[in-house]
Amino acid sequence: MxxxxxxxxxxxxxxxxxxxxxxxxxxxxxxxxxxxxxxxxxxxxxxxxxxxxxxxxxxxxxxxxxxxxxxxxxxxxxxxxxxxxxxxxxxxxxxxxxxxxxxxxxxxxxxxxxRLDEASVCHNVIHGVSEDHAVFMLERIVCEAAGVWRFNKKKTGMALGLDGQLSNWAVKDFNHENFKIDPDTKFYFIDTSTPFIRKNGMEQINGRLLLKSAPKILQSLLAWIFLKDIIGRYYNFRDVIIDLFANLHKEQLPDLIDPGIDRINHLLENGLSEFKIKPVLRSEIDKYYNEDKFIWALYLGVRRFDRYVKTRILRRRYEFILPGKIKR
Ligand SMILES: Nc1ncnc2c1ncn2[C@@H]1O[C@H](COP(=O)(O)OP(=O)(O)OP(=O)(O)O)[C@@H](O)[C@H]1O
Ligand SMILES: [Mg+2]
Missing domain, CATH: 3.30.200.20 (Phosphorylase Kinase; domain 1)
Known part of the structure; x- marks a missing residue:
């Protein structure tokens, strides 16, 4: 079930x-x-x-x-x-x-x-396994994600997107003892709170809702500049793969990127050849990471400033819970 x-x-x-x-x-x-x-x-x-x-x-x-x-x-x-x-x-x-x-x-x-065991979330799992297992886990995650694009290929009028980052997956039935990733390891996808669903090309979530956490004066500008780009990439399998690998920088595991790409490019030519995705390059991953890091750091900075103005100067309530320092 x-x-x-x-x-x-x-x-x-x-x-x-x-x-x-x-x-x-x-x-x-x-x-x-x-x-x-x-x-x-x-x-x-x-x-x-x-x-x-x-x-x-x-x-x-x-x-x-x-x-x-x-x-x-x-x-x-x-x-x-x-x-x-x-x-x-x-x-x-x-x-x-x-x-x-x-x-x-x-x-x-x-x-x-x-609620799942925190240790089972893949950005934690990856730090506790060997390089071979880590690369295998990345491969397994890409294979799991492929289900979405297999569905999209059927052209039912509905298309799904997915944010495939490591922190959005968890190992199912995680067992601390004797843990290893093998072909039978199952995963959960946990980041389902942004429903990427398009019907006949129309986004079903109101993208502007996602910008509600930005200061009001910036919302229209942000919507115009990057909302479409940011949402669009979650519908593109190749972009999702690039995002997953770029994430290894944030996890302070850049040494996994090259062996990981080799494995994934092999997979794209063989097991996943149905998607006709061209090989992923290291340079694209690094470039993407630098841009992404800049966008989100800027976004968080702007929100902190907005919170400061609302709470300290205007003495109003600020609805959002903001993270402390994020290691990127
Ligand atoms: N069901 C869960 N059980 C335990 N921990 C969870 C669960 N869901 C999320 N988490 C923890 O919270 C982190 C963030 O969760 P998630 O990826 O769903 O949200 P998000 O990244 O904040 O989403 P968004 O960026 O779209 O706002 C996860 O990486 C994980 O560490
Ligand atoms: Mg997440």
């Missing part, structure tokens, strides 16, 4: 509403309901919720909606994306979504996911 909403609603809306009412985005650790930050992405923050009936949940809080309908529609799209990925043969952890009322008239989505 595909993973997903296997059971009744796992998390009581009342609890999430209480968390939202008591959450100070400037210091989430103060929330009396006991939430724990599990990870920071470029856009959102993932936290662990107190366990309910022996089950632990991770969730992403998206404080970006101006109406209940907008918040609900996003949850529907999130669920659809999870289900479609499962149809492509990609495992996703059990999921659900709840929208609650935020501060100052906004609506907030909590996108829930079964």
């Amino acid at each position: 595909a993973d997903g909403t296997r059971e009744n609603r796992p998390f009581d809306k009342k609890i999430l509403q209480e968390i939202e009412d008591n959450l100070d985005p400037a210091d989430p650790s103060k929330c009396p309901m006991g939430i724990e930050i599990l990870g920071y992405g470029e856009i959102s923050t993932v936290f662990g919720l107190p366990s309910v009936a022996g089950r632990s949940w991770a969730c992403k809080r998206l404080p970006i909606f101006t109406s209940e309908k907008e918040a609900q529609d996003y949850i529907e799209l999130y669920k659809k994306y999870n289900l479609k990925l499962s149809e492509c043969g990609i495992n996703v952890p059990q999921f659900d979504g709840v929208s609650v009322i935020g501060h100052g008239g906004i609506y907030v989505d909590y996108l829930l996911q079964e």
Whole structure:
């Protein structure tokens, strides 16, 4: 059975509403309901919720909606994306979504996911295995991701995209003892909170929602300059592969890039030749990484400045939880 909403609603809306009412985005650790930050992405923050009936949940809080309908529609799209990925043969952890009322008239989505062992997330796994295993893991991830492009090739009118970075995959049924990556190792894809779904070429998420975390005056400019480019690359298998490898710089593992590319280019010519993707070059990966690093560092800098103005000068609430220093 595909993973997903296997059971009744796992998390009581009342609890999430209480968390939202008591959450100070400037210091989430103060929330009396006991939430724990599990990870920071470029856009959102993932936290662990107190366990309910022996089950632990991770969730992403998206404080970006101006109406209940907008918040609900996003949850529907999130669920659809999870289900479609499962149809492509990609495992996703059990999921659900709840929208609650935020501060100052906004609506907030909590996108829930079964909480996994942090050690099983691939950007952690890769640091604990040999070079051979690490390269094999990258190959396996590319093969898993291929399910999406196999689906897209069918031309059903729907196309899916995927953010294939290492931190977005986790080893399924991870076992600390005797851990090794072999052909039977299964993966979960965990970064499903941005539903990349196009219907007849039309993006189903409102891209501007993703820019809500930027200062207002910059949103139109950003939408015009790079929103299309940034979203577009998640639909292009070759770009997703380049992104996965560029990520090795961020993981401080640049020595894996060359052996990794050799293996992937071999795969693209053999097992994945159906996609007719031209070989990936080291120079493209390095160039892409430098540009990407610049864009996200700039974006975070602008958001920190906006938070400073809102909270220190205007003495207003700032809705987003921003990461501390990120090692890139
Ligand atoms: N279900 C989960 N269980 C445990 N840890 C998780 C889970 N989901 C996410 N994490 C942790 O949080 C990190 C960020 O999660 P994820 O990649 O889903 O979000 P993101 O990168 O913040 O997304 P975006 O950049 O699209 O906002 C993961 O790399 C992982 O360390
Ligand atoms: Mg991520």
